[in-house]
Amino acid sequence: FFKKLLPSKGKLPPGPTGLPIIGNLHQLGRFLHKSLHKFSQEYGPVTYFRFGVVPVITVSSKEGAEEVLKTHDLETCSRPKTVGSELFTYGCQDIGFAPFGECWREMRKIAILELFSPKKLKDFRSIREDESALLVKKVSNSAHEKPTSPVNLRKVIFTFAAGIIYRLSFGQNFCDFVDMETVEDLVLESEVNLGSVAFADFLPAGWIIDRVSGQHSKVKKAFDKLDNFFELVIDDHLKSGKIQDHSDIISVMLDMINNPTKFGPYKVTKDHLKGVMSDVFLAGVNAGSITMIWTMTELSRHPRVMKKLQEDIRAALGPNKEKITEADLEKVEYLKMVIEETFRLHPPAPLLLPRVAMSDIKIQGYNIPKNTMIQINTYSIGRDPKNWTKPDEFIPERFVDNPIEYKGQHFELLPFGAGRRACPGMATGITIVELGLLNLLYFFDWSLPNGMTTKDIDMEEDGAFAITKKVSLELVPTLHRW
Ligand code: HEM
Numbered sequence: 298f299f300k301k302l303l304p305s306k307g308k309l310p311p312g313p314t315g316l317p318i319i320g321n322l323h324q325l326g327r328f329l330h331k332s333l334h335k336f337s338q339e340y341g342p343v344t345y346f347r348f349g350v351v352p353v354i355t356v357s358s359k360e361g362a363e364e365v366l367k368t369h370d371l372e373t374c375s376r377p378k379t380v381g382s383e384l385f386t387y388g389c390q391d392i393g394f395a396p397f398g399e400c401w402r403e404m405r406k407i408a409i410l411e412l413f414s415p416k417k418l419k420d421f422r423s424i425r426e427d428e429s430a431l432l433v434k435k436v437s438n439s440a441h442e443k444p445t446s447p448v449n450l451r452k453v454i455f456t457f458a459a460g461i462i463y464r465l466s467f468g469q470n471f472c473d474f475v476d477m478e479t480v481e482d483l484v485l486e487s488e489v490n491l492g493s494v495a496f497a498d499f500l501p502a503g504w505i506i507d508r509v510s511g512q513h514s515k516v517k518k519a520f521d522k523l524d525n526f527f528e529l530v531i532d533d534h535l536k537s538g539k540i541q542d543h544s545d546i547i548s549v550m551l552d553m554i555n556n557p558t559k560f561g562p563y564k565v566t567k568d569h570l571k572g573v574m575s576d577v578f579l580a581g582v583n584a585g586s587i588t589m590i591w592t593m594t595e596l597s598r599h600p601r602v603m604k605k606l607q608e609d610i611r612a613a614l615g616p617n618k619e620k621i622t623e624a625d626l627e628k629v630e631y632l633k634m635v636i637e638e639t640f641r642l643h644p645p646a647p648l649l650l651p652r653v654a655m656s657d658i659k660i661q662g663y664n665i666p667k668n669t670m671i672q673i674n675t676y677s678i679g680r681d682p683k684n685w686t687k688p689d690e691f692i693p694e695r696f697v698d699n700p701i702e703y704k705g706q707h708f709e710l711l712p713f714g715a716g717r718r719a720c721p722g723m724a725t726g727i728t729i730v731e732l733g734l735l736n737l738l739y740f741f742d743w744s745l746p747n748g749m750t751t752k753d754i755d756m757e758e759d760g761a762f763a764i765t766k767k768v769s770l771e772l773v774p775t776l777h778r779w
Pocket residue numbers: 392393394405412462576577580581582584585588645646649650651711712713714715717718719720721722723725726727730
């Protein structure tokens with residue numbers, strides 16, 4: 298009867314049958330990208346399901362991704378709001394979770410100008426070189442220890458990536474007044490809570506369950522910690538009295554808040570500033586660190602590739618270099634293939650960030666009604682045998698004489714997304730990843746801790762939006778002798 302009354306939705310994509318109210322929640326496992334991968338294997342590359350009462354389509358083919366991210370980019374470039382995203386981005390007044398509109402456009406414009414322009418990338422070279430030197434020093438100290446002990450690669454890689462991103466966005470002296478261990482815990486806790494599922498997101502009156510179950514207070518507590526931390530960073534900028542020098546994005550935005558008439562009609566507020574800080578703090582460091590960790594993990598599991606890569610790097614750069622420079626990044630073709638292969642198998646954000654249809658559209662011949670949430674499954678696309686031969690194997694050579702790149706033009710490989718909402722930090726992110734790995738692989742040889750074989754390397758995943766390796770990767774470094 299109700300079906301007759303409601304307007305026809307036309308031909309929806311196929312998908313699992315849901316239950317009243319909870320939809321298909323009972324069929325989703327711990328990791329959404331894996332559950333949706335299973336759906337696509339059973340129902341096809343465009344699948345319809347319900348997350349509680351929220352309608353969702355998941356797209357798992359290169360052709361479908363191209364239709365969403367290119368043909369219908371304008372109609373799908375908004376984001377759905379969730380309890381976690383609203384809280385951690387100060388009411389979605391950031392870049393990553395802002396709905397399509399003026400706020401998103403203005404924040405993205407400021408970030409591109411103050412963080413990601415080619416000029417800024419050049420200006421920040423000294424920060425990257427300082428952090429590279431610190432990384433090599435830290436690992437060298439461990440390599441000199443007798444007996445040698447394994448290095449926790451997650452820790453050194455996080456400190457390296459965070460040192461660069463936070464100093465360039467939060468100020469040169471950032472690392473002097475905070476302790477990186479605390480920062481790492483804060484990033485992990487915030488990311489998990491931002492991506493956590495609240496009943497209020499998909500059930501009518503679900504907020505009551507969130508209050509009773511303690512979910513609401515858990516997320517709020519994590520947010521308060523992050524907010525206190527941001528206040529500390531902002532206070533430090535205000536105390537230094539150097540807002541006018543525009544030395545980082547925080548001083549630029551504080552100047553915009555204090556002198557609104559100087560900067561055009563859009564009124565920037567403290568919530569915008571904290572929203573952008575939240576994006577940089579969470580998105581900026583995690584994805585790059587995760588990429589480096591998965592790369593070192595796959596290299597440790599594939600000694601043939603590790604050996605070939607280190608020989609290739611050392612032949613290209615020559616012996617006994619004192620430090621790696623960014624000019625060296627141009628010479629290491631095989632490293633770029635290894636990173637591409639890692640992106641294919643371990644995209645740091647396998648579902649990108651969710652989109653929402655702003656009008657009725659058609660994807661692969663199916664009707665997608667307005668307000669449907671859209672998930673692009675790059676995890677499935679990277680494993681699709683139609684795009685890749687032997688898709689489950691780690692073979693960087695597949696990129697030899699292969700035009701496919703990760704920059705958003707080739708829809709079979711989308712680690713940074715594509716279209717209007719593609720990652721604005723791509724150039725910065727990839728430079729950090731290449732630089733970090735080049736330092737680790739040029740100066741050091743790596744072996745597994747005593748008694749461990751390649752088969753013992755744990756590949757279990759963890760995380761919410763960003764999917765990382767659950768168990769820390771521990772390897773023993775030896776200083777390379779020429
Ligand atoms: C290897 C490093 C990185 C990877 C793999 C990565 C990946 C991604 C992905 C998949 C998205 C979602 C794209 C979409 O929905 O189509 C994204 C968005 C975003 N990323 Fe990155 N990212 C990286 C580095 C960075 C860095 C260094 C920053 C900032 C310092 C950054 C800031 C952002 C922001 C602000 C967005 C939201 C864009 C929007 O919605 O308009 N990312 N990133």
